[in-house]
């Protein structure tokens with residue numbers, strides 16, 4: 151039987167820690183790394199990050215946007231990076247933020263969450279703002295194949311507040327209602343265990359403001375936490391930022407690690423892994 155994503159995540163946490171190294175081939179980083187701003191450059195960058203992360207960290211998160219800008223050649227480069235990461239035993243979170251309806255959502259889910267697909271990842275970020283129910287095909291396929299899904303809940307960008315802080319008649323914020331939906335799904339599918347569906351909650355936010363501290367999860371909920379490092383949140387504050395949600399937090403860092411360049415990235419990954427470990431005590 152296939153192990154669930156939650157079980158696989160628990161194992162990664164124990165074996166390799168909670169750091170997730172972002173693979174974000176920004177134009178300025180490619181230049182700083184001495185690589186061309188092309189699909190081949192993005193691919194070489196991604197493979198070098200995978201090599202640095204392998205055996206040091208447990209999780210990587212390629213940002214699909216930085217590959218997609220090169221069209222089909224960028225996707226070929228991305229496929230190579232995904233395959234290398236999975237071969238290296240890293241857990242791969244595809245940051246594609248997909249959101250659609252009905253059979254179109256099914257198409258995205260098949261592309262990213264089907265074993266053997268060229269774009270296969272271990273977990274995918276998805277956008278629930280077409281309604282949480284629109285995610286059903288992705289959630290079901292993920293459960294079927296031991297994959298994970300991270301639902302944008304409260305994002306680290308300031309513009310997200312307009313939507314995510316809106317309240318329903320009962321005074322629950324949109325963000326809190328997403329967290330509630332995720333927790334219900336996990337409680338139904340993985341009672342008492344780490345869920346396979348997680349939330350994206352930015353480390354730059356005050357969770358109380360979004361009402362996220364008022365919905366204590368009934369299972370350990372995976373939290374993909376961007377906003378550390380370059381965006382300003384400090385790993386040492388992980389416990390105070392996330393409170394009850396801290397046990398499920400995956401610390402995502404991209405530019406703060408990638409800025410170390412090709413010769414410094416392995417050390418930068420090691421330093422970040424150690425910082426995350428000591429933040430957890």
Ligand SMILES: O=c1ccn([C@@H]2O[C@H](COP(=O)(O)O)[C@@H](O)[C@H]2O)c(=O)[nH]1
Nearest residue numbers: 213305306307352376380381403404405
């Ligand atoms: O709320 C969100 C959701 C996703 N992201 C993504 O995470 C990385 C962050 O990069 P840094 O260089 O560590 O700031 C990037 O790929 C974002 O698209 C996010 O920042 N916030």
